Amino acid sequence: MATKKFMYLNRKAPYGTVYALESLEVVLIAAAFEQDVSLAFIDDGVYQIVKDQNTDGIGMKNFSKTYHALGDYDINQLFVSAESLKERGLSADDLMPLVYEDEDDDWAEKPSVKIVSNAELKELMSEQDVCLSF
Amino acid sequence: MKISIQINEGPYQHQASDSAYQFAKAAIAKGHEIFRVFFYHDGVNNASRFTVPPQDDRNIVNQWAELDIKNAAGEPELVVCIAAALRRGMIDASEAGKNGIDGNNIHPAFRISGLGQLIEAGIQSERLVVFGD
Numbered sequence: 001m002a003t004k005k006f007m008y009l010n011r012k013a014p015y016g017t018v019y020a021l022e023s024l025e026v027v028l029i030a031a032a033f034e035q036d037v038s039l040a041f042i043d044d045g046v047y048q049i050v051k052d053q054n055t056d057g058i059g060m061k062n063f064s065k066t067y068h069a070l071g072d073y074d075i076n077q078l079f080v081s082a083e084s085l086k087e088r089g090l091s092a093d094d095l096m097p098l099v100y101e102d103e104d105d106d107w108a109e110k111p112s113v114k115i116v117s118n119a120e121l122k123e124l125m126s127e128q129d130v131c132l133s134f
Numbered sequence: 135m136k137i138s139i140q141i142n143e144g145p146y147q148h149q150a151s152d153s154a155y156q157f158a159k160a161a162i163a164k165g166h167e168i169f170r171v172f173f174y175h176d177g178v179n180n181a182s183r184f185t186v187p188p189q190d191d192r193n194i195v196n197q198w199a200e201l202d203i204k205n206a207a208g209e210p211e212l213v214v215c216i217a218a219a220l221r222r223g224m225i226d227a228s229e230a231g232k233n234g235i236d237g238n239n240i241h242p243a244f245r246i247s248g249l250g251q252l253i254e255a256g257i258q259s260e261r262l263v264v265f266g267d
Binding site: 002004006019022025026029030032033035129130131132133134 | 140217250257
């Protein structure tokens with residue numbers, strides 16, 4: 001089967017609607033297809049990977065831990081919109097320290113998250129074969 | 135051109151399914167192939183055979199069924215995500231049997247399958263067009 005570049009655009013907050021959870025379900029299934037996968041977090045989507053999430057008060061399943069598993073599925077290109085972070089008063093320090101082990105570098109642990117400008121995101125999106133928007 | 139469609143919103147509440155239908159119909163009329171339509175999130179509700187809109191309104195489920203999108207083996211290529219469907223009470227006879235549910239509501243022009251079908255559609259098609267919020 002051909003290899004294509006897939007980008008998953010995550011635009012919504014993790015709770016309030018089911019888009020973020022069901023997007024993550026697609027990403028995990030997609031890992032089995034050995035495609036070139038990346039994720040982008042834009043607008044309220046940046047809240048999906050904010051650290052120290054606590055859903056005790058809202059009766060929802062806290063699925064934020066699942067993002068830590070992405071590295072094990074060879075999904076290690078997570079792009080975050082710098083503008084979206086700034087608009088929400090967030091910085092890199094507010095995000096979960098998501099990492100992967102680089103098999104080409106003696107399994108060294110490396111960060112999966114890269115903060116990029118919207119202009120860079122635009123370039124990345126234009127390089128994709130498939131953009132799935134959630 | 136070989137095109138697949140993803141629909142992320144339910145019928146009537148949101149125009150996504152209507153727009154996707156108009157797009158699919160126009161694409162077919164122009165000689166393009168609709169490889170697959172994949173229903174996800176609340177989009178799974180577009181497959182309910184129990185949908186009864188007022189007589190002067192469009193029947194979104196039947197409109198999709200009338201497009202008669204099938205593969206070479208004659209199976210429907212209107213595909214409903216199983217995980218998204220089951221958690222929303224959309225179920226076919228097979229899954230109803232497995233889960234001890236005394237009914238089923240998936241229209242026969244649709245079929246239930248896994249998310250892998252969405253990824254495969256992205257790989258096999260020249261374009262994947264997403265309709266949603």
